[in-house]
Amino acid sequence: MELTGALRSTGAVRDFTAEPVDDATLHRLLDTARFAPNGGNRQAWRVVVLREPARRRALRDLYLRGWYEYLAQAGAGLTPWAVVTDRAREAEARATAPALAEAAAAGPGGFPEHLDEVPALLVLLADLERLATVDRDGGRYTMVGGASIYPFAWSLLLAARAEGLGGVLTTVAVREEAAVRELLGVPDTHLVAAVIALGHPVRQATRLRRAPVEEFTTVDRFDGPALAAP
Numbered sequence: 001m002e003l004t005g006a007l008r009s010t011g012a013v014r015d016f017t018a019e020p021v022d023d024a025t026l027h028r029l030l031d032t033a034r035f036a037p038n039g040g041n042r043q044a045w046r047v048v049v050l051r052e053p054a055r056r057r058a059l060r061d062l063y064l065r066g067w068y069e070y071l072a073q074a075g076a077g078l079t080p081w082a083v084v085t086d087r088a089r090e091a092e093a094r095a096t097a098p099a100l101a102e103a104a105a106a107g108p109g110g111f112p113e114h115l116d117e118v119p120a121l122l123v124l125l126a127d128l129e130r131l132a133t134v135d136r137d138g139g140r141y142t143m144v145g146g147a148s149i150y151p152f153a154w155s156l157l158l159a160a161r162a163e164g165l166g167g168v169l170t171t172v173a174v175r176e177e178a179a180v181r182e183l184l185g186v187p188d189t190h191l192v193a194a195v196i197a198l199g200h201p202v203r204q205a206t207r208l209r210r211a212p213v214e215e216f217t218t219v220d221r222f223d224g225p226a227l228a229a230p
Contacts, residue, residue: 001162010158011208013166014111016199021120021165029163029198033156038148044130045152045193048123048184056116058183059123059173063195066175067112068097068104075100083141111197112172119199123173123180124153125190149193156196166201169194 030047038044050056073080076093104113115121126149133145153169160167173180177192186192218224 006158006161009206010161011205012168013201014168015202016119017202019200021198026120029156029159032159033152036152036155039132042130044127044148046125046127046190050121056121060115062176062179063115063173064112066172068101069094070172071100072097118197122196123184124194124196125186126193127190129189153194153196160198165198166204167196167198169196
């Protein structure tokens, strides 16, 4: 697939066919993703491929704990766990999560409830000894370290798209990071960055909806004029 076309059509895919993703394909995708840009070429990523059914189900159950809290906050008109938010409203919304979980248990469920059944299930880790996290001591929300981890995940999704596969990166499981680390035997020097699901999509998006450039790009200042198309 031509690069620009891939960049404009690689959306989050959560609905997969039952067709498996074999080891040769998965290895090939990871072999391409490893060339992702990263600080100092320290390649601080680590990937755990989950195959054992019981371990997959355990990860799904941990994921669901955060998922229903996510739904509860979104349903209340909040951005889930936003740094700048109304904490009182957030707490009130999260208190409704058990009711959402109970309602979901009575239905067929979607991607979260069937996370253990996706063809390829990967947990992306970050090696804290290899990340140059320059905002570590800034006393504010830190995100710089992710610049050396998430491009790898994006490269993996692009590589999958090029082969007709689809996938999604999700961070909900990080809400239960301690339990996830115990489940996978992850040492204290590493943290959980994301869960990535891959497979053959039931349908592949061809046109994604995104805000135009003028809505998020300004010149010289935050409140400067929008960068307009010529």
